[in-house]
Amino acid sequence: MSKEKIWLSSPHMGGTELKYIHDAFDQNWIAPLGPNVNGFENDIKKYLDPEGSEGIEVAALSSGTAALHLSLIQLGVGPEDEVICQSMTFAASANPIMYLGAKPIFIDSERDTLNICPEQLEIAIKDRISKGKKPKAIIAVHLYGMPYKVDEIEAISKKYEIPIIEDSAEALGSTYKNRNCGTLGDYSVLSFNGNKIITTSGGGALVIKSFEQKQKTVFLATQARDDAPHYQHSEIGYNYRLSNISAGIGRGQMEVLDKRVEARRNMFQFYVNLFHTEAGVEVHEEPSDDFFSNHWLTVIEVNEEKTNGVSREDLRKCLEEENIESRPLWKPMHMQPVFKRFPFYGKGVAENIFKNGLCLPSGSNLTDNDRDRLKKAILNCLKK
Ligand SMILES: *Cc1c(COP(=O)(O)O)cnc(C)c1O
Numbered sequence: 001m002s003k004e005k006i007w008l009s010s011p012h013m014g015g016t017e018l019k020y021i022h023d024a025f026d027q028n029w030i031a032p033l034g035p036n037v038n039g040f041e042n043d044i045k046k047y048l049d050p051e052g053s054e055g056i057e058v059a060a061l062s063s064g065t066a067a068l069h070l071s072l073i074q075l076g077v078g079p080e081d082e083v084i085c086q087s088m089t090f091a092a093s094a095n096p097i098m099y100l101g102a103k104p105i106f107i108d109s110e111r112d113t114l115n116i117c118p119e120q121l122e123i124a125i126k127d128r129i130s131k132g133k134k135p136k137a138i139i140a141v142h143l144y145g146m147p148y149k150v151d152e153i154e155a156i157s158k159k160y161e162i163p164i165i166e167d168s169a170e171a172l173g174s175t176y177k178n179r180n181c182g183t184l185g186d187y188s189v190l191s192f193n194g195n196k197i198i199t200t201s202g203g204g205a206l207v208i209k210s211f212e213q214k215q216k217t218v219f220l221a222t223q224a225r226d227d228a229p230h231y232q233h234s235e236i237g238y239n240y241r242l243s244n245i246s247a248g249i250g251r252g253q254m255e256v257l258d259k260r261v262e263a264r265r266n267m268f269q270f271y272v273n274l275f276h277t278e279a280g281v282e283v284h285e286e287p288s289d290d291f292f293s294n295h296w297l298t299v300i301e302v303n304e305e306k307t308n309g310v311s312r313e314d315l316r317k318c319l320e321e322e323n324i325e326s327r328p329l330w331k332p333m334h335m336q337p338v339f340k341r342f343p344f345y346g347k348g349v350a351e352n353i354f355k356n357g358l359c360l361p362s363g364s365n366l367t368d369n370d371r372d373r374l375k376k377a378i379l380n381c382l383k384k
Pocket of ligand 1: 090093169
């Protein structure tokens with residue numbers, strides 16, 4: 001009998017999601033608006049800003065990509081503008097720059113968090129300014145749930161007066177110096193796609209700093225209709241609002257978010273313990289107590305000189321034979337065929353982690369039995 005697949009990260013329902021969906025059916029709110037959309041926005045707002053001291057607002061959208069797109073639009077990004085973007089990330093961070101005909105400028109990672117390198121960022125900004133163009137925005141990503149170096153990046157953003165779009169798609173539940181990821185940018189992006197820490201099947205949100213910005217975001221996300229009885233438009237709009245059905249799933253998921261974070265962090269600890277005694281495999285940890293990662297995915301780096309020649313690819317293929325999914329890290333954008341013609345500032349850090357890094361199954365729904373299988377398979381694969 002073939003073994004059941006162990007996924008990298010799969011949806012994990014909490015139990016009350018269907019109640020919210022039934023409410024939507026009972027009241028016939030089968031639309032991209034309704035009580036679940038408003039309720040979900042409030043749930044996120046309370047989670048990210050329980051005291052109301054940050055003054056944030058949340059707009060629920062159809063995807064994290066849509067949230068990135070609407071951020072860039074509201075920052076006035078257009079054709080020929082330059083936008084800085086962390087190179088090591090999922091393509092969704094960079095694609096919306098292209099939707100607007102703007103030009104991405106890619107920045108290397110630093111070793112501690114694998115996120116945007118403050119040094120290379122400043123070098124790039126200075127160079128772009130000296131070439132006659134100040135970048136319009138900085139897209140910084142908390143990869144795999146690990147916060148980027150927030151203080152350093154904020155200082156550069158302030159110094160050069162370039163706003164930050166915080167791509168927190170992978171980092172709901174993470175914090176930096178006790179500040180919640182998802183509130184740390186001028187615009188902050190969340191995703192609820194199927195493999196994220198919580199999911200609405202597909203969905204996202206934009207976190208903004210004022211009610212006016214929320215109104216503007218919702219306006220753009222609902223076809224930019226002017227205030228008139230007929231359909232009148234003075235701006236180009238988008239169909240980016242979250243459905244009331246999906247938002248119902250989101251309401252149920254928000255009830256269990258803390259448990260999901262705890263379970264993912266336990267998976268991380270499982271790997272720390274497992275690899276403790278294995279030479280040549282390093283688990284990627286928080287660099288200091290300032291960083292609290294939701295550990296959406298646990299990342300390891302394999303050094304084949306110390307593993308008796310077992311490479312990252314050897315390990316990945318060996319796990320695949322056991323029906324266990326694992327995946328190399330995001331291939332940096334500056335190495336992607338579609339983006340390689342754009343400027344890149346860096347020193348090969350992202351390239352190196354891409355070569356040796358592997359994401360391991362990290363789902364909150366993995367069982368003791370799954371962990372036994374993982375342990376046996378991994379130890380077996382490393383014994384060559
Ligand atoms: C998932 C993800 C996105 C995009 O979110 P979608 O909801 O899938 O559009 C953006 N950036 C990062 C880093 C992601 O992981």
